[in-house]
Amino acid sequence: MTVRIRTQPLTDEAFAPYGDVLEARGAPDKLINQGRCGRFHDRAQLDFSDGRAGISIFQGETETLPLALKMMERHPEGSQAFIPMSGDPFLVVVARDAGVRPADPLAFLTQPGQAINFHRGIWHGVLTPLAAPGLFAVVDRIGAGANLEEHWFETEFIIEE
Numbered sequence: 603m604t605v606r607i608r609t610q611p612l613t614d615e616a617f618a619p620y621g622d623v624l625e626a627r628g629a630p631d632k633l634i635n636q637g638r639c640g641r642f643h644d645r646a647q648l649d650f651s652d653g654r655a656g657i658s659i660f661q662g663e664t665e666t667l668p669l670a671l672k673m674m675e676r677h678p679e680g681s682q683a684f685i686p687m688s689g690d691p692f693l694v695v696v697a698r699d700a701g702v703r704p705a706d707p708l709a710f711l712t713q714p715g716q717a718i719n720f721h722r723g724i725w726h727g728v729l730t731p732l733a734a735p736g737l738f739a740v741v742d743r744i745g746a747g748a749n750l751e752e753h754w755f756e757t758e759f760i761i762e763e
């Protein structure tokens with residue numbers, strides 16, 4: 603059986619059960635630098651069981667839609683933020699937990715200027731750039747021990763616009 607998933611725009615409301623949308627939207631929380639810079643303060647729920655937060659640079663190969671969703675993963679020990687280093691949209695896939703496996707995956711297309719932070723333990727698709735060079739800053743847990751659970755689907759999911 604093939605299940606088709608239509609992409610939807612990334613909004614705070616739709617993404618709230620899964621993570622944070624990081625963007626400069628509306629009035630900033632504070633003006634800094636003599637009023638020349640708006641600070642949208644403390645917008646991500648960073649959560650690590652132990653270890654520390656780290657920033658890594660990911661250079662991902664680009665994908666195109668329609669795209670087969672074969673696997674999702676989660677990080678039980680920490681949150682994970684994808685912060686694009688270009689203005690290109692990327693694909694964000696999340697799912698609810700149905701007891702050690704993801705269920706009902708959702709696919710979001712970001713707008714330029716949007717980044718995301720998956721909350722700790724949330725099922726998500728891996729980093730999926732839709733345009734070169736696929737460069738992202740990733741904020742996630744640096745620590746000992748395993749922090750990755752994968753689920754490979756038997757159902758064929760196809761993500762399409």
Ligand SMILES: NC(=O)N[C@@H](O)C(=O)O
Pocket residue numbers: 675682726727728729750
């Ligand atoms: N494994 C890794 O570093 N990246 C994944 O967690 C991912 O979500 O892309």
Ligand code: NI
Pocket residue numbers: 675676677682726728
């Ligand atoms: Ni991940």
